[in-house]
Amino acid sequence: QKQRVAIARSLVMNPSIILADEPTGNLDTKTGDQVMDIFTKINKTGATVILITHEPDIAKFGTRTIVIKDGLIESDKQNKK
Numbered sequence: 066q067k068q069r070v071a072i073a074r075s076l077v078m079n080p081s082i083i084l085a086d087e088p089t090g091n092l093d094t095k096t097g098d099q100v101m102d103i104f105t106k107i108n109k110t111g112a113t114v115i116l117i118t119h120e121p122d123i124a125k126f127g128t129r130t131i132v133i134k135d136g137l138i139e140s141d142k143q144n145k146k
Contacts, residue, residue: 068088068090068091068092069092069096069100072085072088072100072103076103076107079112080112081111081112081113082112082113082114082115083104083107083112083113083114083115084115085104085114085115085116085117086117087117087118087119088100088104088116088118089101089118089120089123090118090120097123101123101126104116104126105126108128114127125144127144128143128144129141129142129143129144130142130144
């Protein structure tokens with residue numbers, strides 16, 4: 066519940082950049098997908114969403130995925146939508 070409230074509070078000010086570190090980490094799949102749908106809609110309005118995740122199913126929501134391993138960029142690809 067606290068995680069969802071924190072996400073909602075961060076969106077109230079209509080930020081141009083959102084930094085989200087594991088925003089779905091402690092959420093069930095349905096709620097996590099809802100959060101990602103919100104981030105996707107916000108991104109379509111022109112805001113930049115930078116998301117850190119270890120979950121491939123969450124990473125696929127992005128338009129671009131950068132994989133970092135041991136502090137180095139391992140891959141950088143555009144996701145198909």
